[in-house]
Amino acid sequence: MKSYSTVMGLGVAEQTIEKSRFIAYVSPAESREEADAFIEVIRKKHRDATHNVPAMVIGDKFQIQWASDDGEPQGTSGAPIVQMMVQEGITNTVVVVTRYFGGIKLGTGGLVRAYTSSAKNGLVSAKICDVEAMEVIPCKIDYKAFNKVQNYNFEGKAEIQDIDYAECVNFTMVSQPENTLWCKNAIMGISNGEAVFGSGESRLVKIPK
Numbered sequence: 001m002k003s004y005s006t007v008m009g010l011g012v013a014e015q016t017i018e019k020s021r022f023i024a025y026v027s028p029a030e031s032r033e034e035a036d037a038f039i040e041v042i043r044k045k046h047r048d049a050t051h052n053v054p055a056m057v058i059g060d061k062f063q064i065q066w067a068s069d070d071g072e073p074q075g076t077s078g079a080p081i082v083q084m085m086v087q088e089g090i091t092n093t094v095v096v097v098t099r100y101f102g103g104i105k106l107g108t109g110g111l112v113r114a115y116t117s118s119a120k121n122g123l124v125s126a127k128i129c130d131v132e133a134m135e136v137i138p139c140k141i142d143y144k145a146f147n148k149v150q151n152y153n154f155e156g157k158a159e160i161q162d163i164d165y166a167e168c169v170n171f172t173m174v175s176q177p178e179n180t181l182w183c184k185n186a187i188m189g190i191s192n193g194e195a196v197f198g199s200g201e202s203r204l205v206k207i208p209k
Contacts (some may be wrong), residue, residue, distance in 0.1 A: 003131045004060050006092045008206055011126025017114045019102025024122030026095050029056060032064055035094035042096040050101040053115060055081035056094040062086055072099075076111035081119045090128065095119050129206045135180045137173045137200035145191035146171070152190060158183040173197075174205060 011026040025042050029035035035056040043052045051070045055078045058064035065086065067078025081095055097118045106114055141149065146169040149160065157179040162172040175183045180200070187195045 003133060003204060004091050005089045005128055005130050006206065007090070007123060007126035008129050008208060009126060011122050011124070013118065013121035013125045015118060015121060016102070018104040018106055018110070020104065020106070020114070021100040021102065022114055022118040023098040024095060024118040024125075025098070026093065026119075026122040026126040028092055028126075029058060029094040030092055032056070032058055032066075038094050039096055042098065046098045049098045051077070051097075051099040053077040053081070053097045053099070054094070055079075055085070055096075055119070057082060057085045057091045059091060062091050072111060072115075073108060076108055077115040080112045080116050084116050084119060085123075088123075088128075090123065092131075093123070093126075095122060097122070127208065129208050131204050132176065132207050133202055134174050134205040134207075135177050135200050136203045136205070137175075137180070137184070138170065138198035139173050139187065140168050140170050140196040140198075141187070141191050142168055142194065145194065148190045149187060152186065154183060154186065158186075177202070 007026055007028050009028065012023065014021065014023045027038045029038060035058060039054040046052055051072055053068065053070045053072065055067035056064065065082050067082045069077045081097065085093060097115050158173055158175040160171050161174055164170040173183060173187065184197060
């Protein structure tokens, strides 16, 4: 079951609106401290920018919601980004939108649209994903059987990750809890009962959309 949405990794997106240059930087962040550190990196990178507008949403229940307008008119930049992220169900994410003023004022509505669209483009670049509670189970199997596993149609119920080629093939099977038994039985059938499973654990896993 989906817990929340976040981003896979770093993202950067740029657009020009009425001669103003907007650059959105996006990063995953599991804590306020991690988000603050990212914001500081971008501020230092763009010391000469007119504005560096930060926004963050942290926590599986969106417990931390914070933003700054960084000199833009109040409520026209940081807050709309946070509102957009919460509406989209995106958390554990920090955004900084850098603006180089081009000489043309955008007005209140124009600023909201510019900052929000820039942030959305940055989120797309960072690849929005769902976070789900998954069963993660190590498995050991011989090479011949593993070739069959790689070609097997798990019907979207399992992913094979962390493949390590040694004397045997070690890999991790990731599946939703309700599909774990089905997937294990499938692998046992493919390997003629010779697959060896380790102790599994429940883990929050990023699932690309």
